[in-house]
Amino acid sequence: MPHGTTSLSAGWLADGGFRIGEMCGLHLADLHRREGAACRDCRAPHVHICHRETNANRARAKTKCPWSVENGVVTGGLIKRVSPHMIHTYFEYMTSEYPQHPGHGMLLVQLHGPERGQPWATVGARRMLGRASLRAGLGKVKPHAFRHEFASAVLDASGSNLLVARDAGGWASTSTVDEIYAHVDIHDPAFDAALRKVWGERA
Numbered sequence: 001m002p003h004g005t006t007s008l009s010a011g012w013l014a015d016g017g018f019r020i021g022e023m024c025g026l027h028l029a030d031l032h033r034r035e036g037a038a039c040r041d042c043r044a045p046h047v048h049i050c051h052r053e054t055n056a057n058r059a060r061a062k063t064k065c066p067w068s069v070e071n072g073v074v075t076g077g078l079i080k081r082v083s084p085h086m087i088h089t090y091f092e093y094m095t096s097e098y099p100q101h102p103g104h105g106m107l108l109v110q111l112h113g114p115e116r117g118q119p120w121a122t123v124g125a126r127r128m129l130g131r132a133s134l135r136a137g138l139g140k141v142k143p144h145a146f147r148h149e150f151a152s153a154v155l156d157a158s159g160s161n162l163l164v165a166r167d168a169g170g171w172a173s174t175s176t177v178d179e180i181y182a183h184v185d186i187h188d189p190a191f192d193a194a195l196r197k198v199w200g201e202r203a
């Protein structure tokens with residue numbers, strides 16, 4: 001995979017299992033990359049998936065959990081954990097490639113061409129990821145494939161715990177990341193261990 005926005009987003013899709021609209025809709029303020037963030041929603045590093053109708057690239061999160069900004073800190077939305085690798089690629093991207101003061105505050109931007117610095121639209125993201133996976137000899141990988149792979153890896157890694165929870169909770173048989181996040185306490189040690197195992201295997 002090449003560097004830049006494509007590499008960042010491939011890593012984030014693989015480790016976070018985001019929808020492409022969620023990922024392209026992320027603002028820098030939605031990422032709480034340190035332990036014990038001021039929002040108090042989650043001790044571990046995480047992002048807040050916030051539904052916004054007004055993003056310049058028109059990317060929108062599908063889930064509409066209420067969220068707000070209090071004293072400059074994003075709280076609420078749908079909380080999803082982020083891996084050490086995601087934080088690492090974020091730093092590389094921010095320090096070497098992210099434009100200075102783009103104004104819009106969005107995470108994923110175009111790094112080349114006349115629209116340089118503008119938020120990355122989902123259609124462009126899909127196209128770039130498709131091209132990158134073809135070049136890497138993986139065939140044409142769709143963003144959705146990352147979600148499914150992530151969801152099943154987390155369930156596999158959790159041993160019986162989350163599977164039991166899934167059966168008891170009557171989740172759909174094809175598990176998606178949203179279902180896992182909707183049904184599992186993100187502070188659950190079994191969930192935490194499963195995430196770390198999945199991320200460790202990928203690292």
Ligand SMILES: [Zn+2]
Binds near residue numbers: 041046
């Ligand atoms: Zn937070």
